[in-house]
Amino acid sequence: MNSTTLLQVEDLRTYLYTDNGVVHAVDNVSLKVDGDETVGLVGESGCGKTMTALTIVRLEPATARNLSGKVIFENRDLLQMTPGELRSIRGSKIAMIYQDPMTFLNPILKIGSQVAEVVTLHQKLTQSKAWEKVLHVFDQLGIPSPNRVAASYPHQLSGGMRQRVIIAMAMICHPHLLIADEPTTALDVSVQAQIMELIKRIRTEMKNSLLIISHDLGLIAENCDRVYVMYAGQIVEHADVLTIFKNPAHPYTKGLLRSNLSPDRRVEQFDTIEGEVPNLIHPPSGCRFHPRCEFRMDRCEQEGPPLFDLSDGHRASCWLVKEGRD
Amino acid sequence: MEDLLRVEDLVKYFPVKSGFFGEHSGLVHAVDHVTFSIRKEDTLGLVGESGCGKTTLGRLIAKLEVQDRGRIFFGGKEISTVKGEELKRHRREVQMVFQDPFESLNPRRTVLAILSQPFLNYEMAKGPDLKANVVRLLEMVGLTPGASYLQRYPHQFSGGQRQRIGIARALALGPRLVIADEPVSSLDISIRAQILNLMKKLQEAHGLSYLFISHDLSVVRSVCNNVCVMYLGRVVEMGRTEELFLTPRHPYTVALLSATPVADPLKAKTKRRIIMTGDVPSAVNPPTGCRFRTRCSFQGQGCADEEPALQEYSSGHWAACHRAGEIA
Numbered sequence: 123m124n125s126t127t128l129l130q131v132e133d134l135r136t137y138l139y140t141d142n143g144v145v146h147a148v149d150n151v152s153l154k155v156d157g158d159e160t161v162g163l164v165g166e167s168g169c170g171k172t173m174t175a176l177t178i179v180r181l182e183p184a185t186a187r188n189l190s191g192k193v194i195f196e197n198r199d200l201l202q203m204t205p206g207e208l209r210s211i212r213g214s215k216i217a218m219i220y221q222d223p224m225t226f227l228n229p230i231l232k233i234g235s236q237v238a239e240v241v242t243l244h245q246k247l248t249q250s251k252a253w254e255k256v257l258h259v260f261d262q263l264g265i266p267s268p269n270r271v272a273a274s275y276p277h278q279l280s281g282g283m284r285q286r287v288i289i290a291m292a293m294i295c296h297p298h299l300l301i302a303d304e305p306t307t308a309l310d311v312s313v314q315a316q317i318m319e320l321i322k323r324i325r326t327e328m329k330n331s332l333l334i335i336s337h338d339l340g341l342i343a344e345n346c347d348r349v350y351v352m353y354a355g356q357i358v359e360h361a362d363v364l365t366i367f368k369n370p371a372h373p374y375t376k377g378l379l380r381s382n383l384s385p386d387r388r389v390e391q392f393d394t395i396e397g398e399v400p401n402l403i404h405p406p407s408g409c410r411f412h413p414r415c416e417f418r419m420d421r422c423e424q425e426g427p428p429l430f431d432l433s434d435g436h437r438a439s440c441w442l443v444k445e446g447r448d
Numbered sequence: 449m450e451d452l453l454r455v456e457d458l459v460k461y462f463p464v465k466s467g468f469f470g471e472h473s474g475l476v477h478a479v480d481h482v483t484f485s486i487r488k489e490d491t492l493g494l495v496g497e498s499g500c501g502k503t504t505l506g507r508l509i510a511k512l513e514v515q516d517r518g519r520i521f522f523g524g525k526e527i528s529t530v531k532g533e534e535l536k537r538h539r540r541e542v543q544m545v546f547q548d549p550f551e552s553l554n555p556r557r558t559v560l561a562i563l564s565q566p567f568l569n570y571e572m573a574k575g576p577d578l579k580a581n582v583v584r585l586l587e588m589v590g591l592t593p594g595a596s597y598l599q600r601y602p603h604q605f606s607g608g609q610r611q612r613i614g615i616a617r618a619l620a621l622g623p624r625l626v627i628a629d630e631p632v633s634s635l636d637i638s639i640r641a642q643i644l645n646l647m648k649k650l651q652e653a654h655g656l657s658y659l660f661i662s663h664d665l666s667v668v669r670s671v672c673n674n675v676c677v678m679y680l681g682r683v684v685e686m687g688r689t690e691e692l693f694l695t696p697r698h699p700y701t702v703a704l705l706s707a708t709p710v711a712d713p714l715k716a717k718t719k720r721r722i723i724m725t726g727d728v729p730s731a732v733n734p735p736t737g738c739r740f741r742t743r744c745s746f747q748g749q750g751c752a753d754e755e756p757a758l759q760e761y762s763s764g765h766w767a768a769c770h771r772a773g774e775i776a
């Protein structure tokens with residue numbers, strides 16, 4: 123393991139045992155986040171990216187049983203920790219920002235008390251000291267009139283302001299790893315830009331690491347150093363951000379980039395990836411992308427390809443990559 | 449090409465009620481003196497952030513809301529105040545496609561029942577004819593063989609397929625204008641492209657006009673020939689898509705374009721970024737003068753005093769900004 127590696131996920135498997143069958147939501151996922159870097163996990167809905175994030179912080183749903191693999195964070199395996207140990211890490215060492223802030227704020231408690239709770243839980247501070255710290259952090263994050271916001275209830279704030287409160291909550295204990303799951307998806311474009319600027323500014327100041335989970339290729343391209351592409355519960359390609367966007371190797375990554383639209387250019391015919399994202403109760407045999415892949419071969423139906431090395435730090439799981447390499 | 453739809457000086461305010469007895473406490477200026485037109489077989493994009501009035505405008509044109517002031521012309525006839533049979537005829541010509549195909553399809557009805565309803569409403573088909581019409585519709589939107597889908601319920605379809613059903617329903621009665629309100633916003637990238645191709649194909653095959661309501665400039669650039677940018681109930685800029693994207697005149701358009709992420713890490717590094725401060729102000733008490741001035745990086749003298757009117761800067765390219773001349 124690299125000495126600066128902060129988080130190392132190895133062969134993580136999260137299966138959900140539902141009435142309809144076993145959902146192979148996360149299947150042998152390995153990824154790592156180094157100190158002081160921003161990593162993106164990109165994929166379409168239902169590909170398992172959020173479940174991966176939830177399992178990392180051990181907030182996976184109760185239907186997830188028999189987790190396997192390793193989630194090494196600062197040299198300790200989170201999969202082996204007791205609930206008490208996990209509580210001392212969540213919120214202080216690892217923090218999360220979610221898509222919909224309203225779901226994660228208690229509607230009947232004042233904003234200030236909710237943020238202060240994080241501080242009193244992890245640091246031995248009195249109520250009034252904690253409240254002072256909240257106001258200080260609000261001020262740092264550029265929240266206008268911190269006193270008023272702290273004394274408000276969640277419904278009295280705009281969506282952008284709620285998301286800033288969630289960010290304040292996440293940052294207040296200086297976590298080493300921040301996981302942002304679709305942090306701007308529910309917000310207007312102009313507010314999205316403000317929130318991403320804020321997250322970036324905090325990251326540069328605190329030098330912590332950031333794992334961004336998103337379906338938005340633009341957001342990933344503009345903010346990440348390295349990118350993992352996920353499809354149907356598995357990582358299909360990963361590389362530095364430039365390689366992923368300029369020289370992708372996996373047919374799925376290529377397809378995603380081709381079908382993505384840009385405000386910079388007009389296209390007349392829209393490139394598509396035919397078919398639909400597969401059901402993860404009965405994932406396709408072999409390579410999970412083969413039913414939608416324009417380059418599929420006989421082998422793809424029978425055997426799932428492992429991740430092949432293309433160049434330093436660039437890996438893709440496709441038999442074509444192996445052939446090209448041989 | 450002549451206009452299919454023209455709205456003139458359209459106004460819609462909603463009363464805000466507050467307190468236990470529901471006293472009037474103000475008016476939401478949802479659509480405030482809006483004028484534009486859509487040409488036959490053309491696509492007009494209506495762009496803006498939440499609360500700018502774009503959805504209300506769509507509902508006014510579909511006659512799901514009644515305007516407070518202003519006039520609507522469709523196919524050369526004024527339809528501002530139509531009622532009864534005439535209104536029913538208008539409804540056939542103007543149909544809507546909604547953002548969330550799950551919420552706009554009744555979960556307790558089969559696809560056959562959902563897609564039969566328009567024909568039954570207008571007594572246009574019954575019995576075996578009806579079924580044949582529904583099958584034809586399903587196949588038109590790419591759900592083939594249509595007969596195999598008839599007895600299924602909305603939850604048995606994926607998001608993309610549900611949006612196809614929503615489009616099929618809108619096209620059942622052969623409309624001339626389709627108002628698509630964020631039709632691809634809830635869909636994944638790979639599915640989004642499929643639906644946009646379908647909409648384009650149907651437009652060519654049936655000579656449709658689209659009013660394409662969206663907050664996403666990436667989609668609008670490729671889908672629409674003309675664009676109207678709205679802010680707090682007002683049109684702030686409109687013009688041909690290519691011209692508006694290449695030489696935006698209004699600071700709001702400039703800022704929206706700069707805020708839209710681009711999937712290109714190299715461009716991201718060199719991009720000039722204008723961050724709008726604050727949130728969209730309340731439409732109950734919009735700022736005096738120019739409504740955008742509170743978030744505008746070009747704000748200057750006079751912006752607070754007088755509301756700028758739309759001015760034509762080049763053929764068909766209009767912007768409402770006191771300082772538009774300095775921007776492009």
